Amino acid sequence: MFSYRHAFHAGNHADVLKHSVLIATLQHLTAKDTALMALDTHAGAGLYRLDGDYARTSAEADEGILKLASAASNASSPPLPALLQDYLALVQRFNQGAQIRVYPGSPFILQHLLRERDKLKLFELHPTDLRALAGNVAQLNAGRQVAVIQEDGFEGMRRFLPPPSRRALVLCDPSYELKSDYARVPEMLQDALKRFATGTYAVWYPIIPRPEAHDLPRRLKSAATKAGKSWLHASLTVKSGAGARPGLGASGMFLVNPPHTLQAALRESLPRMVELLGQDRNACHQLESGG
């Protein structure tokens, strides 16, 4: 069984990149009236306490969302770019008062931005996270809008494509605990694009010194290019991967059929993420697009 628990990492720099991109993407997609189906292939527990034992073990949010919050509340700091402001504002809506104690994972971010007519399918395999997710989702009283599904997300999402409304956003955010995840992500993308070529697909991945991880963006670009679809690739490095400071140093988001507004929003926000979240002189970002 998997040992990865997102609760240890909630609100870290990788979540800042992933969730700010997710919010900007969803804001764009929900600007159109037609119903949207959102699929979260690797959902996690849905809500996390930043003051709980898990999160405090490595205090990763201190170097992530909490850095942004502190910059936003500092009158002498320049205002955050819109993409980061929207992200922070959404997280703050899950909290009473200025202190951020509760952090919404992707299922709650998605549900928060969806309209009544939209649908959300959440896949989670780990029994502990599944129980937490089901309990958290039950509190929403969202009825049939949200389905929590204990299935392999790579497989399970296939049967929902194409969706009846012909509009979908798929977030694929595995824990990459299994080496096979690195191969399954581009395979899933290739298959999904065959089933539903106009969907928006967002893949998160860690940047770590492993050949499979290094190869992943190239494979994702190739899947998008073969399908003749546009793509956008953003990465954020906060510290050198090797060395005295343990923990993930960098990650990337790869989107197929991204909103046309996203590249400009990221061009404005990524340098600010580097400035605020960078931990050593290796901190940097990358932004590229194609198709």
Ligand SMILES: C[S@@+](CC[C@H](N)C(=O)[O-])C[C@H]1O[C@@H](n2cnc3c(N)ncnc32)[C@H](O)[C@@H]1O
């Ligand atoms: C990185 S976490 C998800 C975080 C979440 N997407 C967020 O942004 O808040 C990955 C989750 O995928 C679950 N998982 C691992 N393999 C899976 C699979 N094949 N299908 C569905 N869930 C899986 C893990 O138990 C873990 O909770």
